[in-house]
Amino acid sequence: MSGTAAIIGGGVIGGGWAARFALMGWEVWVFDPDPEAERKIAAVMANAERALPMLYEAPMPPRGAIRFVSTIAEAVAGADWVQESVPERLDLKLKIYRDIVSHASSEAVIGSSTSGFRPSQLQEGLPDASRIVVAHPFNPVYLLPLIELVPGVKTAPEAVDKAKEILTGIGMYPLHVRAEIDAHIADRFLEAVWREALWLVKDGIATTEEIDNAIRYGFGLRWAQMGLFETYRIAGGEAGMRHFLEQFGPCLTWPWTRLTDVPEFNDDLVDLIAGQSDEQSGHRTIRELERQRDDNLVAILHALKGREAAAGKLVLDHDALLRGPLGDGVPLVTVRRTVPVDWTDVNGHMNEGRYGQVFSDASEELMTHVGADRAYIDAGNSYFTAETNIKYLAETLAAEKFFVETRVTLGAGKKLRLWHEMKREADGETLATCDQFLLHVSLETRRSCPPLAHVAEAVERLAAAHGAQS
Known part of the structure; x- marks a missing residue:
């Protein structure tokens, strides 16, 4: 399946969406008032065009064109999918949605990349909100398949079905979030880990590099293939999850974490975190780090694909769809x-x-x-x-x-x-x-x-x- 996608906002996430759609054969129209938008998306596209095809044995579809336009109306006219990826300001998003709904096709799905707002907040005051969903991706959008697909109270069921079909067709995994909640699912989980990490750095327990090492050398490798609950099911031994909960459940009452408290976000904390991060990775450019990230993700996904497991199974199934x-x-x-x-x-x-x-x-x-x-x-x-x-x-x-x-x-x-x-x-x-x-x-x-x-x-x-x- 291919069509036309409109990308409203061409930053890191919008650029990733543009690259994913274009490499899957879609025509892409981009609106972003930033005079640097074309250059920035070209850089994202270069990374994507190098990395994404490495995942597939099947030939990729002919690349769709990416065109830049000067108005939202031009971008969304005739689009099958509209993806909004502007900054996380509700007033700005609502203004943009009024413009999108006024000019988009009545058949178009309108998705938001928002990581925090609920779809009902985005639908407020619109004459027709039936096509609006949250379609929250993860960076880099052109490689990571997860999309949190969240309908609002006014979203039509057929719009959700069409969104699932389109997202699956471009090799992504739409996780249907059945209830609206601030920050959806994945970011709430990540925010909890992030908050605890900030305390560990602030209290001098660990540096940014030590925390990253704890993740990438340990449980991060398990999570990549099994997630959280399946990992803990194995930790329970032959008796499984019930034994794990009985053995480790009581420790949940122990004062290990500081998730109910937030460190004061001040200049001292920013300087501490930024300084450690610069010491850890400041000798490399962002583009170098992006390429290393993409190469590592390709290798990990390739390994999982060979085992028909987790995200690799998604790539394998999509590969089969691309074969002719x-x-x-x-x-x-x-x-x-x-x-x-x-x-x-x-x-x-x-x-x-x-x-x-x-x-x-x-x-x-x-x-x-x-x-x-x-x-x-x-x-x-x-x-x-x-x-x-x-x-x-x-x-x-x-x-x-x-x-x-x-x-x-x-x-x-x-x-x-x-x-x-x-x-x-x-x-x-x-x-x-x-x-x-x-x-x-x-x-x-x-x-x-x-x-x-x-x-x-x-x-x-x-x-x-x-x-x-x-």
């Missing part, structure tokens, strides 16, 4: 993707083992194309690789786009031979080649045997079309 049929070209383009950052070695180029994965992925796409798909394998039949000969012809770097062209050079009985050429998308240079010989096998006997008739016929047709001699 191979068609009837000669040669067949069996792979079209971007080199993930976790595929590179200490030399900065793609590790040789990953070339094997690329060509394995190419052969699996070819197998699916001829009918030797997952169902065929589950029924006890498959092709096994018997021999490969890979030649490495040029360096392949992280974030480079490439494609693989595949020809069937032999398709006779149980024998299948493929010739793969991996090429850089930017200039068509051949990066590597692979001569791959496969045998059809029975998964029951683990011995070679002829393929079923429909697969054999498809292979023979391809071999003939690709100029092979059977």
Whole structure:
């Protein structure tokens, strides 16, 4: 699904929304009176265009255009989705919503990136508030999938359904928050952790770096895959959550935390926190930190994707939605993707083992194309690789786009031979080649045997079309 998105406010969050929509094939119209908005969004887009495609095996849709306009009316006219991401001032938001509602299509979903306001506050005084929802994202919007989707009392159910469909279509996870509450769900949780961290720094218990280390070296790794309650369920051992609660529940009454109190927010506290943060990370630019963050998120999501777990499962499912049929070209383009950052070695180029994965992925796409798909394998039949000969012809770097062209050079009985050429998308240079010989096998006997008739016929047709001699 693609369409037109209007982005009202082009800061860090608005820019992230623009990048997510554009990279998923949507046309994007941006309104932001900041004269630097175009430059700022271009910087966000550069990060997004490098990072997001690394998550997918499937080719990304053609990138949608991002255009900048001088009025809200121009931005929202004809838009399927309108996303407001202006500063957290209710008077400003209400003024903008009056303008949006006056000019947007009656079918458009109108979302707010607000982290604190309730949707009913945003709907107040509007002639038509039925399309307004809170759609609160997390930075970077182009990589993190969670969206807190909060309808107000005046929001139409069909607007919520449409919002879920659109958000899922661009690879995000809409968490339907059923009741309005200040700061929704995730930020209330984060605010509690943040408040306790401020006390630990103010009281001299820990520095900003020590607190960050406590998170990233410990429970943060568990939360990335299991969240909070599932983590504690395991902590209860074989008896599970009930035992955990019985064992650790009483400590909730102990005066460990200071969550009911707030440190005085004054210049001394700001200087203390800012000074420690500068000492911790001030030697690196924000752009350097963003790239490190994005590369690490890609690697983490990739690992979770390989295990079909947590946020990685979302990427895997969305990847499947992006896949299209191979068609009837000669040669067949069996792979079209971007080199993930976790595929590179200490030399900065793609590790040789990953070339094997690329060509394995190419052969699996070819197998699916001829009918030797997952169902065929589950029924006890498959092709096994018997021999490969890979030649490495040029360096392949992280974030480079490439494609693989595949020809069937032999398709006779149980024998299948493929010739793969991996090429850089930017200039068509051949990066590597692979001569791959496969045998059809029975998964029951683990011995070679002829393929079923429909697969054999498809292979023979391809071999003939690709100029092979059977």
